[in-house]
Amino acid sequence: MISDRMAEVLRSLYASGRGDPATTFAAALGTDDVTVSVVLDAGHTEQLWSSGSTGTQFAEMQRTFGEGPECDAMRSGNAVLVPGLVAVPVERWPLLLPAVAGLPVGAVFCFPLGIGAIQVGVLTALRARPGPLSAEETTDALALASALTTLFLDGEGRRDGRPGVALPPHGWQQAVVHQATGMVSVQLTVSLAAALLRLRATAFSRNQPIVELAQDIVSRRLRFNDSTSGPSEPEESRG
Secondary structure: OOOOHHHHHHHHHHHOOOOOHHHHHHHHHOOEEEEEEEEOOOOOEEEEEEOEEEEOOOOOOOHHHHHOOOHHHHHHHEEEEOOHHHHHOOOOOOOOOOOOOOOOOEEEEEEHHHHEEEEEEEEEEOOOOOOOHHHHHHHHHHHHHHHHHHHHOOOEEEEOEEEOOOOOOOOOOOOOHHHHHHHHHEEEEEEHHHHHHHHHHHHHHEEEEEEHHHHHHOOOOOOOOOOOOOOOOOOHOOO
C-alpha cells in the first residue's frame, strides 16, 4: 500500500500539469534528489524533470558515457537498485564511477517507465548516504513509476511524440545532442549510432559535458573532419 504522501503526489500529478514536480517526488520518497528522463528516439534519453543539481550532474554523466544504472534500467526494463554506490565494482561502469566519485551520491535507485517492450523513460532517486529504500519507499517509487508511465503513454499526454506535461522552462535542451549526432553522422558519413559514440568519446577525452560539445557542433563552432581526429574549428571561424 502506498503512503499518504505518495497518494497526494499522484493526485496532484494529474491535477496540476504545470511546473517541475521532481522536488515533490523527492520529498515523498524520502530521497535527496529525483530525476525523470524520457526516451526521444533510438533509446536515447533526455532529462525532463530534476529536483537538484546533483541529480542533473549524475544523469548528465550517464548520458555522456552511455553507462550507469539509468542506462541499465532502460536496456533491461527492470529496476536497478544500488544501495551502496561505492561498493559497486569499477568494472561494472568503468567510465562513470570514477567521474562521479566527487558527487554526494551514496545510493541510486532507477525505475524504468514502460510496459513490456515499450520503454518511455526512467525515474531515478538518489541519496547522499548509502542504504536501501524501505519497503514503503520502494512501493511508493513503483507506484510513481507506474503513474508516470500511464501519463506519458496516454494520448492526452503526448505532443508530437513527446510528453506534453510540465516541460522544463528551458525546453528540451538535450535535443541538441540528437541534432549534433545527425550533423556528425553527415560529416563523417557514419551511422547515427556511430556518430553518437564519437560524440561520447570526444566529450570524455575533452573532459566536457556532451551537451556543451553538442552545442558547439550545432552552432558550427566545431566540426568533425575525418573519422580519426577530434572536432576542429571551421576554417572561416579561425582568426
